[in-house]
Amino acid sequence: MEMTPSNLAMLCSAAHFLEMECDDDDGPAGTPNLKPQIEKFLDGIRFWTWSELLEALKLCQGLFSFKGYLEILDRIVDNLIERLASPGITSPNTCSSNRSSFQFSCATSSNNSWRNNCSGATWWFEHLLFLKIDLLDKVIRTMISYDFDHGVVSRFLFHYHNSSCLGAAQAEKMESTKVVIDLVLLLESRSISCKDLFNLNRSAVSLKMSRSCINKIESLIGPLLDQTTIDYLLLPSPHGKGQAYDVDFVLRLVHIFFFGGSFELTSNRLMRVAKMMDLFLVEVAPDPHLKPFEFEALITVLPDAARESHDQLYLAMDMYLKVHAGLSEKEKISICSTLNHEKLSAELLRHLTRSLVFPSDAKPRAYVTRQSRMKTLLQENDHLKNFFESMFRKSFKNMEANEDVEKRSYDAEELRGDWEGMQNGTQMASMKKSGTHIMSNAMYLPKLCS
Structure with missing residues (x-):
């Protein structure tokens, strides 16, 4: 019988069951040994077509139970992978039986990576x-x-x-x-x-x-x-729990992100996780079956530095406290202890001061002082700060200009008084000069004060 890729598996099975795989000295007298012939036939595997290779692999899957024939299966698998990993293989047609295309060198493979040879090739x-x-x-x-x-x-x-x-x-x-x-x-x-x-x-x-x-x-x-994305975190809660979503699953993932990964925790990665966690908090906050300690665990699982803003965190707390109106004051304070007032927007900070659901200990000591309001206003509206600074500079320039005018008026009056004193007497000139000097100062001081 001629050996072909399609009857290779059958011949291997027959050789195993008929004990036609032993050396002449070990096997029954007159029994031929098929295994060397099968191995010799496999020397031409590089000339097989892609279809023949697949057929042989499919039919030889049963050889796993025959330890003596595992090496035959290994040779088929190796040739298959070599073809897929060869450059330029994009279809079954390019998996040709060219002798030179599929020769494999261990020395070459150790120095040259095969990575990306088949990148994107999913045919x-x-x-x-x-x-x-x-x-x-x-x-x-x-x-x-x-x-x-x-x-x-x-x-x-x-x-x-x-x-x-x-x-x-x-x-x-x-x-x-x-x-x-x-x-x-x-x-x-x-x-x-x-x-x-x-x-x-x-x-x-x-x-x-x-x-x-x-x-x-x-x-x-x-x-x-x-x-x-947030959609993949919204896993239904296990059977027997009343919660809408599996909170423990999310907490485990965050813990692994911080302590179980080999990647560097950059600030950008932390902020992306923080934003997603805030979205998750907003999703689970209205759940009436979510326990206070579970909600608090979700809030505190991230460090404060991971969040640039606490606005979303505040909104989640606000929703949770409204839904769970029966919480004790101690539970409310424990939940709100993470809230950082300095990371709240001015609008939500004002909302916090008027909120009836937040405990008094969670609110700023002095609601919002005049100084903090001005500071926030200048920070959020930098153009107003620049406007005020330009107005002050302009006022000082006007004051300096007026001072120069007054000084020149004073000098002119003084010269005129000296001239008239020479004509009408020194006493009259002295009085006029003194009176002018007093008036000039009286008009200048209020302008400086203003």
Whole structure:
């Protein structure tokens, strides 16, 4: 019988069950050994077409149970990954059987990264959906060992997971989810879509996966929290809790963001998370079943430096206190203790002073003094500050000009008095000069004071 990619799996199975895989000395007398022939046939695997390679891989999945034939499966998987990782492979047609295109050198691969060779090439996703879950694990690990693009690998994993769960039984869904979670953990966090992780988490929660599996997903989501949106945080509360949303889930993600990630916590990342948390607070504040200690935990989970403004925080507190009117004064003070008056806008600061739901200890000691109002006004309206400064400078210039005029008038009168004194006598000139001097000073002082 001629060996072909389509009957390779059948021949391997026959050799195993008929014990035609042993050396001549070990096997039954006269029994041929098929294994060397199969291995020799695989030497020409680089000449197979893409369809032949896929067919052989699909049919050979059962070889996992035959330890002696795992190396045959390894050779098929290796050749498949080499073709996908080769530059310029964008379709099955370009996966040709050219001898020179698919020769693999370990020395070359150790020096030259294969990363990004297949970036954006997702044409093969549908071709590999036939993989059973144990073979999927082997294929993905081989891709990673070949330094395959992690972004493409993660996209394929989520695509595979969504497809494999359609119409599958509960046990199959759980097995697929568990394997995908473990494989995603092998990838770089930056290459994984935050949206796909949240969808994977929803699937795991709905399947009632173990706490350890869900913790693994959350460990991946936490460091990417600044990349998500408010919609993905609004996860329904677990059964048995009266809350509308899962507050504990959000608190765990924030904790991982601060303490469980390897990324640098820049100010921009902190501010993005703070804005999203403020939006989440506004969403959960009207929930009548949200306990005071839970709301307080959401408020205090972020450091004060993460928020540039406390306006959204104030609005969330205002809504929560109105809905939970029966809180004690101690509970209200504990909730409002985080509020920073200096980070409130002037409008909300005035609203706080008139609010009846906030405890008195949460309000400014002196509501708003005249000095603080002027300071706030000048800060928010810088053009008024510039206007006042220009007016003061103009007034001083006018005063200096008037002073020069008065001085010149005084000098003129003094000269005129001297001239008349020479004509009419020194006494009259002296009186006139003195009187003029007093009048000049009397007119000048009020202008300076004004």
